[in-house]
Amino acid sequence: MALDQSALLEVLDALKAVEVDDRIRQAAQTIYQALIEAELTSVIGAAPNQRTPERLTQRNGHRARLLATTAGDLELRIPKLRAGSFFPRCWSGAAGSTRPCSRW
Secondary structure, eight states: OOOOHHHHHHHHHHHHHTTHHHHHHHHHHHHHHHHHHHHHHHHHTSOTTOOOTTOOOOEEEEEEEEEEETTEEEEEEEEEESSSOOOOTTBOOTTOBBOOOOOO
């Protein structure tokens, strides 16, 4: 069933009232953070607080970084390591913007 123009305008007004942009930004931030943590788990060979013989190093806190996306600026926590360094593959770094994420 197709909505007429007045019904579409009402839907648009309702969406503006609940700040959908904030929901999209929060969802994008949650997804990026989960991907960063999953990539780190793969890199070091162990999940947080997990002991494995394959483990290469340990997590050592996080550093805050802003990522500019089409959904808006996202505040992400980039994990630090006790030995070595880690930066997500899908982040260009200095400019704080993304490049195509074909690896994730």
